[in-house]
Amino acid sequence: MYTESTSTNVWIVLAAYNEEKQIGNVLREVKKYARNIVVVDDGSSDKTVEIASNENIEVLKHAVNLGKGAAVKTGCDFAIERGAKYIVLMDSDGQHNALDIPQFLNEVMNNDIVFGWRKQPKNMPVLLRFGNWFLTTSVAVLYGMKLKDTQCGYRALTKEAYGKVRWSSTGYSMESEMIARAGKHKLSYSEVGTDTIYLDKYKGTGPIDGVKIFINMLIWRLGWF
């Protein structure tokens, strides 16, 4: 059970790229549920770093934009170095509700890894719905993991699990690679449903990313990683 006493071992990792509009609010919300927070600025050209630094949290900066996968990895490495036992991964665009953090932590105390799944709005575009279904089905067939949402970035994992799923993808494929590695190492997992809040222009996985992810999943399944 997640309590105040266990919170010293918990780190929240957020990767941010040009998120000056949302990062301040996101951090203020996250701070209500966690003491240790690290934001990895992935080469933003706006005021993301200044705003995050004002929130009295750890801020790391990539000199150039490497991609979400690389930024999250930097954040996780930093958290592990600082003694993290449990890591929660969140997006910094405000689409993940900080209210769900305790639920993720409660789940990760009993599992290696916890995957968030976005409760899909009924008006979700057909292409996005099809993409989600296709990737979810591919994961089930290739890795035997029945997940409701393979692309949700809201996740939690233990220190040991991070050591096993530490990905090499620098972009949005990191989420799928994490699943592939979790499946390969037969890690225990659970899922937490989250209400997704779309405050800004959608920056996530597009159709081309989806195709790339599927090809990568095939390659990973064949053991070429």
Next chain:
Amino acid sequence: MVLGIQIVGVLFALAMLYLSFVQFKKKNFSSHEFIFWAILWVIIAITSMMPESLQKVTSALDVSRPFDLIVLLGFVLLTLLTFLNYLQNKKNQRKVEELVRRIALK
């Protein structure tokens, strides 16, 4: 009689030879690299002027015309260079990632 395409071939080879020399002078190419490229462009210039010089090679490789052989070798070379570029690009990407992440974690 010299065909127009042969003149284009020779002019192209000379232009590339000049560009290789410029890169050598700028120290972007080592002397070994420059010699490799210079030999390649000279061979292209010679074969453009005298395609019959490839006759023996074409008959040995069972290729009907010297032109077909040049096209074939061109494809082989392009594939090789694409592969080498891909490898180098991957290597550079990894180095940049490692450097940027190392600086961030300092």
